[in-house]
Structures are given as C-alpha cells and as structure tokens.
Amino acid sequence: MKPRAQTPSGDVVLRAVGLTKRFGRVVALDGLDLEVRAGEVHAFLGPNGAGKTTTIRILLGLLKADAGKATLLGGDPWRDAVELHRRLAYVPGDLTLWPSLTGGEIIDLLGRLRGGIDAQRRRALTERFGLDTSTKARAYSRGNRQKVALIAALASRAELLLLDEPTAGLDPLMEATFRDCVNDERHDGRTILLSSHILAEAEALADRVTIIRDGRAVETGTLAEMRHLATISVEAELAAPVALSGMAAVHELTVTGTVVRCHVDHAALDEVLGRMHQAGIRSLTCRPPTLEELFLRHYSPGRSAAGAGR
C-alpha cells in the first residue's frame, strides 16, 4: 500500500508548547510540552487523570487551551479544525456509539464525515478484527465497540492517527492484531500518537515516549535515550565485601551476605564494576530499566517530578 503522508519523515507533525488548561479550579494541564515527528509511533503515557485525554481534545480543537501553543500538521488545531480533521483519524478514549446504528453504519458514517472511506481497507480490517457489522451498537460488547472505532480510524488512510487508549476492552488476540495494524501503518509512513497506560504495548510499539504527570511532561525521548539517562540495575554475587555505600552514583543499595543489588548511574558503571572486579565476581547481571521501572519512578511516592529517575 502506498503511503499518502505529505510530511517528510523526521519533520515535526505535532507540537505543543506550554499547554495549560483549567476546568474551574481543577488544573488538567500545567504547561505541557509534546513533540511528535512524522512517521513515528509516539507513546503518550500517564495514569488516569494525568491529562492525556485533555491534551488530545485540545489537539482536536474540541477544547481551547488557556495558555500555550499547539501546532498540528502545520495548522492551528482550534482555528483550522475542519481542514486538519480531513487529514487525521481519531479513536476516542471515552467511547460511546449511537445505540440504534449498526457497527457497519457507524464505520461508513465516520469515514464519510472524514471525507471518504477506502472500501477495500474497510473490508480487510473488518475481516482482520472479526467484527459482525450488522449488529446494532447497543448489542456490542466493550471490545466490539472498540473494534468499530479502530476500523473506522484505520480504514481512513489519514496521515495522523490519534489513538486514545485504543486497546481498552480488546482480548489478547485482538490486541496482537492491533499491534500488527500499527506496524503496518508505520511502514506506510503514517504518524501515530498512542495514548496509553499499558506499558507493554508502548514498549512494543513506540519509537519515542512522553511520560506525563499532573499535566506536565516529565520525560520524553526514545526508549534508548531514556534508559541512558536512567540508572542501570546491577546484581552481583561477590567473593569479598565491597564498599559501595559511599558512592553518590549508587542508589537503592542492598547487601544480603555476598549478594549485592543496586542501581547505578550510567557514568559510574565503569567504576562500580571495577570495584566489584577487585573483590572477585562470582556472577553478574546488568540490565537497563524496563519502561515500567522508568514509569513507576515518576510516580513512586516521595519523588518530585523534576528529580525523578536521574
């Protein structure tokens, strides 16, 4: 399938700078920065209530930011909403469908509202997800409703896909199908913003990741970059005790007999391993943090947003 993307790869498709949004006295976004480049799958991570959906609604021009600036496909999401929406597809997080319409009718309707639907893609995707399109929406299960929204969005051939928790309610088989579809879209050169709190999904799919907390981005970059900035977890069984407790670059040190467990800053890895080598290494495991560890660090109690993970 030929890519229809008009933005050259690597250019910025979506940029938000200092987005702020309040609902009365509730602060939903507090100076959020976000940058998504053309052709990438960008995971937008945060727990419930962190501001993911609010950000996407601002990017869709449904909400007006109180402060900050957002640019989407070269336009202003509030001013140029209708023109921009021809070039993007959206799967809502709070998904409701018209109960009296069938799944097939909703897929066609949303496609037509967007300016046309690719009949062949619609057929292929319906088959792939195994959706019965003649059922009324009120009779669909949560997962089937999600399939309707996914097929409508994926069949559109839009340049940019905004997916807000797209796998909610899908079974593991359908989740795998969804991952395949996202990879196909990536190969076709489409850009995807994937809002999620399912970290395994983001780890498997995303080129770059932004983690938000309390309406602010606390970490952004490729997984490799984030790992590089974060500490490495080291577990070693040593022949003799080693003095590590004094080092500033060693965190969460636990010593059980001859087994040492700790997290080490990247720059100090040489020195720590050197000291262990002198003591005599019986066994050694070094591994970068998983996304889950990176993520949880920002949310563990007592950590401030600024100092987390460093």
Added chain:
Amino acid sequence: MTGSAGTGQLTSLAFRRDRVMLPACVCGIVAVLAITARDLKVLYPAPARRLAVATSAGENPALRFLLGRLNGTSVGAFLAARWGVWGAAAAVLLTIFIVVRHTRADEEAGRLELVGSAAVGRQAPLIAALLAAVTANVAIALLTCLWLPALKLPLAGSAALALSIGGCGLAFAGVAAVGAQLATTARGARGIAIAALGAAFVLRAVGDTGPADLSWVSWASPLGWVESTRAFGSSGERWWVLALPLAASAVLVAAAFARAAGRDHSGGLLPARPGRPAASGLLRGPFGLAWRLQWGPLAAWVAGCVFAFAACGAAAKAIGSILGASPALRQYLLRVGYQATLSDAYLSALMLLAGLAAAVYATSAVLRLRTEETGNLAEPVLATATGRIRWGLSHISVAVGGACLLLATAGLSAGLGYGILSGSVSTQVPRLLGAAAARLPATMALAAVAVLLFGLLPWESTGLAWSAVALAGVITVFGPPLQWPAWTMDISPFTQTPKLPGGTVAAEPLLWLCGITLALVVAGLAGLRHRDIGDFGPSRLSCLVRDSVAGDPHQSNGPVHGSAPEQC
C-alpha cells in the same frame, strides 16, 4: 437461595431512586382530578345546564371518542367522564415507566448484572419494581378517595372512580412486567406496554362510538372497565367491575414471573434484529445522522398530532352548544382565542395549543445536541471534517423541519375533522392550515431560545430551555382568562402571532419575531463556536450566583490537580 432474596434492599433502592419523581407524578395526577372537579362545580353549577350539556355531548361522537361515555348529570359523573379514562391513562403511563425503569432498563444498562451477582434472587428486581408501581397506584387511589369527598362529592362515587383508576394502573403493571420480560431493550418494553395502552384506548373508543351491537368491545379494554364501573353514575356504581383489573393483573404478573424464572439474563423473547452491514446513501454527513437519530420520535409526534387534532377538530362542531351552557367557560375560550364567534375561538385556541406542542417538540429536538454532547457522541463527529456550525445546524434542521411538519399535520387534521363533520372541507382545511402556520414564528422563537442557551450556557441549557417553554405555555393558557397585564402577556411569543382563524394578520410583529429568532440562533451558534465541547460543570455565571448565595466556602483553597471538571 430463593427467588425473592434481596427484595427488601432492591425495593428501598427503587424508592430511593424514585423519591422525587414518584410523589410528584402521583400528586400531579390527583391534583388534575381534584382541580377539574372544582372547576366543573364552578362552571356548571345548575343541574339544568348539566342536563343540556349531557344531551348535546351525548350526541357528539368525537367527544365520546375522546373522553368516553357520560353516566349521569351530577358533577361527579362529569368528572368521571372528563378524567376517568385520561386519569387512568396517566396512571398507566406512570406505572409503565416505573416497572420498566427498575427491570429491563437496569438490565439493559448492565446494572442488574452487578446486582444479580450478589445474593439477590432472580425474581427480586421484578418484585421490587411491582411494589413501587403498586405503591404509586395505591397512593393515587387513596389520595383521590380523600380529596374528592373533601370537595363535597359523594364518597361512594369517589371511591369507585379512585379504585377503577388505581385498578387500571395495576392491570398495566402486569402488562409492563410481561413487556419487560419479552423485549431485550427498555425502549422495546415500554413500546409493548404503550402499544397495549393505545389498543385499550381504541377498543374503548370504538365501543363507545360504534353501533350498539359493537359496544361489547369496550369490555376487552382496561380503560373501558374504568367507564363500566360507572362512578357517580345515576343508576349507582357497579362494584364488581373492579375485580376485572385485579384478575387481569394477577394473570399477567404470574406470567411475567414464570418467564423471569426461566430465561437468561438480558435475554428476551423478541430477538434483537440485525441491521444493515453498511450505511445507506442517506446516512451521509451530519444532517443524515441527525435525521436518522431523530426520525423515530418525530414519527410518533406526527401520529399523535393526527389523532389528537382530528378528534379535537371534529369536536368543534358541537362546541357551541356545550360551551353555551357555561358562561364562564365561554368567556374563557373567547379570551384565549380572541375571537368573536365561539367556534373560531375554539379553533384558534386549538391552533395555539398546536403551536405550543410544536415548540415542545422543537425544543427537545434542539436539546438533542446537548444529549449528544454529554453522551460523548458529539466528539467523534466533531473530530472529523465537520465544523461545529454544521453539526449544530444538523439538529436545528430537524427542529425546524419537525415543527413545520407537526403544525401542518395539526392544521390539516383539525381542518379535515371539522370540515368533514360540517361539510366544508375545502374552506376549513386551508383556513386551519393557515392558522397553524401563523404560529410557526412563535414556535421557532422558543426553539431559538434553546439554541442560544445551548451555545452560551450548555450546562444550564436543558433546565432553562424547558423553563422558557413552560413559561410561554402558562402565560398563553392562563394569562387571558386571568387578564394579566400586557407586559406579562408580551413575554410569550405566542401573544405576537395572528389570532387565526378569524383574526387579522399584522406583518410587523411577525417580522420582529423572525428577526429575534434569527439573532438568537446566530448568537447561540457563535457561542458554540467559542466554547469547549464536553460535559463540564456549571457556567461561570451560575457559579457566581451560587457562590454569592452560599458564601463561597472554597475561596481559600489552592488549585487542584486532576481530571474531574465537576466543580466550579
């Protein structure tokens, strides 16, 4: 575990959820009865007048079709004829909504699944719903039984009328219980029960107006049983008829329990029909969607209009002789209708009601925008290449088209009903069509108020828009007879429309109305363009009002992080 385990908790939950709606509806139904009884005493104080009315009313098939038979010439018999069938129908509607709300509606929404997983018997939700419905009907009967004797009506007749109305409600509690077991959706269950109510009305009407050898069909209708009890009848009440609704209720409830015991959760007898696997050419764009979502209710409104206005139009022929007997009523009608002749005044008042009905419809059609928005259904449409103005106009087009259709239907039906009986179809139909069309600007003005509110004060829009319609209705109906001052009357847009048929047409007020309507819509759409889309809390304006009333206890708190935009 027995089938009824947990009934106590579910019943108190039902009463907790209905604690406002149930007493309000019960009191409303009884109050209408009592107020009518009081009015009838004032309007027809002399037995001779009542006898004259009874004779002419007895000759008019349209009145018998609408209201039923008159079984005497006392004030009580008049009351039983005026409100016996319709009061019972109101009690039936309340019963249907209560029963379905606590059975199939909860099941469809998935709430009963949660409840059923607890130590709750299979029959418990149905028992709880029936207990709530029985309570409502017993309360209606009891209050009627207390209130009517207080107005110096005979106790026996009051009791017979009260019990026949309550009994009719109980019979339909059984119908609704069965409907809730058969259909898989709440709408389907209500549809079955309301269709049964409609059938009961038609059977009764046919029995009352048809030839004598067809009068037995009234006995097949629970609404016919209300008449057949002959409350306040000149030949005494027929108490044994009260056993019929009780027996019917027992049979139907037993059938519902048998079905509930044997069926799957969320299963029914009537299968959910599959629909089209792909959208037709009509479902293209926001306008296609809005009409698709709203055509069902509109069709029901049109059907109701045909029925109601044809019957009321047909009744116009006899109106002179009936109202001539009561100077007070005659004066009331002349004031509301602003006409010289009584039949024109009646028809003018009728077309005013058509305008109000169309305004109620148009407001509900506009407020569908708000329902779509709060139900997260505006979001998927507005995330496509559909602008907010186009989306807003899509539902507004249903309001405008629907109101025009309803007014045309009302004018045509009333014209045919009156014209056929008076042998002047070719003059009455265009006359009444014109009279109905004359009310369109006022109808549109009220719908435009709803548009304005939706655009500027979304959270408050539903309540305020209905308040505006209610205010216009009260002023239009009660203002003229009570001779309210001109500035009060001018609040209702219907005061500005021509008093047709019979009155004169002035262009200036109509142009003003159209201009105001247009301005309101433009302002509302401009507001829609500039506000956030979604279900947020009260507007800043009503927060200010509330805080100034409550003294703002939150002032000192700092900003809160989170996603719930509920507070001010």
